Amino acid sequence: MSYELRQVFASLPQMERGVAKVIGGDPKGNNFLYTNGKCVIIRNIHNPAIADIYTEHAHSVSVAKYAPSGFYIASGDVSGKIRIWDTTQKEHLLKYEYTPISGKVKDIAWTEDSKRIAVVGDGREKFGAVFLWDSGSSVGSISGHSKLINSVDIRQKRPYRMVTGADDSSGSFFEGPPFKFKFSIRDHSQFVNCVRFSPDGSHFATASADGQILIFDGGNGERVSSLGGDKAHKGGIYAVSWSPDSSQLISASGDKTVKLWDVGAGTAVTTFNMGNEVADQQLGCLWQNDYLLSISLTGYINYLDKNNPDRPIRTIKGHSKSIQCVTIHRSDGRPYIYxxxxxxxxxxxxxxxxxxxxFSGKGHSNQxxxxxxxxxxxxxxxxxxDTARYTSINKKDYSASDVVKMASQPKSISAAQGGLTLVVCIGQVVLLKNKQNVFTLDNLGYEPEVGALDPAGSTAAIGGADGTIRLYSVQGNTLKDEGKTIQARGAITDMAYSNNGAYLAVIDDKKVATVFCVTDGYSLKNEFYGHHAKPVTLAWAPDNEHFATGGMDMMVFIWTVDDADKRLRLQDCHKLHHVSGLSWIDANTLVTTSHDASVKQWTIKY
Incomplete structure (x- = not known):
């Protein structure tokens, strides 16, 4: 048996209200990158379904930027650590690691020869540093600010110039190398969120929470103009990005718009209206070749259309928070992952x-x-x-009527023929029929953890925290306890019937997977050992001969029902977090999800 990673559907950027998000662009124009948790996500700009995830930081990563050569990426985290790593090989080998500041890294800039790096953010004794990437030795100092620095950029031609923008409402202009402070820019009245040089180095722009974008001379730092008169946007501006020819730039604002500016004329050519909800605030942007990207507060990545400003060409959706569960469904023969x-x-x-x-509309308000x-x-x-919901796959919108309120918090759900749904809640088990609560078991004398209906809907198996599985027969609208139980090794964490109903697989907190033979009166078929920590999720393969389990040990095992020794181990499926959900597309394709908010598909060969 063997496996290989077939596809990664990456997480969205992790967003925070009122905090700018830096998107890095690949100098070759193929990729863009951003951060979520401890991950740096690299995505193909032409086909964002192609993604790569870098997971070597010990703390949450706040920013990542390509070197102008394209061969390296520098990424900084909340502890002040910078890692410089290789982009050309799959392993992303670490080249150097430094801790230039003692707090969160907010922005990174490289010189055009890919030799020097400027790092800014929060810190105790200083808010930034400039150093040689291969030795860490200083090439100047970043001073002139009394509060944390949000943004830094270096002119991409000689003589080098550097500019910073900070929470003290000022910018600073530096000449170098070695970089020396020349003067402060005090033209803004609120936080300076973003500073960026034009690609040709002739100008730089500063964008602030006061709604202004100011343009300065790239060589001497003198103010040239302000875009849009007194105010460029009605809300705070979080990011700007220049066009490749340096004549235009885009700006992302909390007023839920992105604007495209003609810098020479100082006027907005196009205004992209992104919506009217709080979630539509724009916190980041990137202009790369012909692509204009912006990031909403939801983490959605919008591909803007100059010809149709009210509707993006495409919006990449996904998850920015941890994924808890997954299931598969086929529509017109095509597999879809939920x-x-x-x-x-x-x-x-x-x-x-x-x-x-x-799905559109208002759905669940919690996990x-x-x-x-x-x-x-x-x-x-x-x-x-505290609800169970039914959402039509064909309509793709949440229905306000198809919601069943539970008396206590539900933990597990299972469905079978005849319109039956079994919901296991804290302290009780509820049977739903045609979306109505028809029967409740409470005062159980044990704590139910997980439930499974057999495919025919004739038996409900309830796994308890006491390691006992109680079998109830489904009779009409009731669950009848006929006193039949089977025993696992420990508290039940998940269980499922095989698709043909022949087996019941159970996992428990003693790290054991057990399969019972249903047709033989739930006799023990096999026990499976291998997990180093508690397994939390399981899924049957469509062939009914294999099943997969995922655990807190970051491992997934694929077991063969008839032979407990014939197994396949997928190690470090999701490097930073345990696998939270498993589902099969077909007998040879397994889907895994995790708290890293990504979805992976694996090809399994027996």
């Missing part, structure tokens, strides 16, 4: 192309804990908002 996240968001992915979208697809082509979900 994922539910910590913030209540459900995303739909075309498994072949990576194109994605989400989606479990999800399944029923025979009526509905995604059935349960959430920490």
């Amino acid at each position: 994922t539910g996240s910590h913030d209540g968001h459900i995303n739909i992915w075309d498994a072949e192309t990576g194109e994605n979208d989400c 989606v804990s479990k999800m399944v697809v029923n025979v009526a082509d509905e995604v059935v979900t349960c959430s920490m908002d």
